[in-house]
Amino acid sequence: MFDQSKEMLVRKLIIIALIPFMVCCGRHECSSLQDYMNAYPQSQLCDVYKFCFQDKFGLEHLLTDSVAAMAYIEHEMESADSTDWQKPLFYYYLLDSNYVRVDLNYIRQGYFSKETLVAAMLHSSSTKAIDSVDVAHWRIQWHGILSQLQDVTPRPLNYVEDSIMIEQMLDSGQYATHHSKLFNGTYCQHYRIVRRDVFEKELLPLINQ
Secondary structure (H helix, E strand, C coil): CCCHHHHHHHEEEEHHHHHHHHHHHHHHHHHHHHHHHCCCCEHHHHHHHHHHHHHHHHHCCCCCCCHHHHHHHHHHHCCCCHHHCCCCCCCECCCCCCEEECCCHHHHCCCCHHHHHHHHHHHHHHCCCCCHHHHHHHHHHHHHHHHHHCCCCCCCCCHHHHHHHHHHHHHCCCCCCCCCCHHHHHCCHHHEEEEHHHHHHHHHHHHHC
């Protein structure tokens, strides 16, 4: 847990620095959020949070163990319900298009191998651990996103409960959350995160060939 006095100071400084950014980028965020809710109307607020958070932090950490990453992909693909793979293939850009969610079904369909996907993930991973300044910075951005959600229809489900949960999570110095059971049960998506430039260089040509 962070030192509270230091965290409050960091938040105040970041608020001042981010005011111009939030004003200029608000319309773009709202448009992206509306597109997301149009596509995934059964999303709870925690799913919207994950959508936005992933575009900010990507894989969240430095990925170094390619063997473990491939084993986890294999396990997820083997344990998924067979009907999950009958849905349309997908890739989609996250909030500000810094990162892309890539369907694991591309591996099953032979577009690229799990080794190719893991290599793209390795090239996308961050070299810097997330620290208290990053979380404080992100918290201010998240509050700006919440204000934009007031103009989005439909409104994310479980809004009040998830808002409280997310604030408590950020208060404790945590930042990552899971998809809701509703989202997982409705959309049954199996994906990995890849940075946009890596995706467009290493994976998109294989998808489009």
